[in-house]
Ligand SMILES: CC(C)(COP(=O)(O)OP(=O)(O)OC[C@H]1O[C@@H](n2cnc3c(N)ncnc32)[C@H](O)[C@@H]1OP(=O)(O)O)[C@@H](O)C(=O)NCCC(=O)NCCSC(=O)C[C@H](O)C(=O)O
């Protein structure tokens with residue numbers, strides 16, 4: 001089953017009223033209203049008030065709205081959750097999660113603050129501890145009270161805390177990114193790749209987004225409107241993939257193949273497991289419009 005698409009998750013500082021307004025016309029699947037590192041300390045209260053009002057007033061159409069609060073344990077966290085949870089965003093994003101217990105406690109916090117049932121929990125994976133324990137963190141999703149729906153990688157904090165460098169190809173990060181994808185699949189949740197800082201470098205963005213898609217990520221977090229178009233296209237099936245998916249479905253529907261487990265198309269072996277992949281490709285295409 002395909003839940004709502006999350007190809008593009010555009011972050012915007014909650015202190016930037018113009019960006020919050022502009023989000024209403026941007027073609028991102030998800031808008032992430034930011035209260036954490038993208039907002040300077042003197043602007044924290046203004047940002048919180050603007051974000052709570054923006055979520056409550058709506059006007060964002062089919063875009064999913066998520067709010068990243070400050071880290072649990074920070075001086076702003078409680079007030080962030082108290083202001084945002086009752087407005088009912090699609091999710092609250094908890095940065096710098098370190099354990100399964102952090103998820104369960106954050107879920108209890110947002111429920112106590114009045115978050116409606118539809119408000120899910122997303123967790124940022126961006127510390128060495130979280131990377132080590134990623135499968136355990138993802139396992140919180142097995143407990144429905146966790147509301148855990150999505151993991152999001154945070155490459156800037158990962159680079160800061162590990163001293164790894166964010167080089168083209170992300171050699172240092174690849175094992176950690178893959179571990180995240182495995183953990184998400186084991187526990188049947190989604191996983192979003194991290195941001196690409198150089199928003200004027202479209203070729204570099206495309207290379208990194210294709211790498212993330214090929215590793216199994218469901219989408220990518222973004223920082224600038226110019227990144228939405230390329231990333232939406234990269235995380236949607238191509239015309240060739242859709243055509244091949246249709247041929248797989250058609251060939252297994254042919255009477256002479258009804259009892260076959262394996263056939264060939266253009267010299268390539270196709271098994272019934274490819275039928276499941278083909279159906280998912282068509283569902284993704286339909287969801288992407
Ligand atoms: C990076 C930016 C500060 C650049 O902003 P700006 O200088 O205004 O860029 P432009 O002049 O090119 O902007 C053109 C127009 O687009 C609007 N704009 C720009 N960015 C956004 C946005 N993110 N959302 C909505 N609208 C946006 C501008 O207002 C201009 O509009 P107009 O005036 O009508 O022409 C800026 O892009 C920015 O702030 N980006 C988001 C930063 C952010 O939220 N950071 C936190 C999340 S990053 C993260 O999660 C890291 C993670 O934790 C980790 O550890 O890795």
Ligand SMILES: [Mg+2]
Pocket residue numbers: 037095124126154156157
């Ligand atoms: Mg971060």
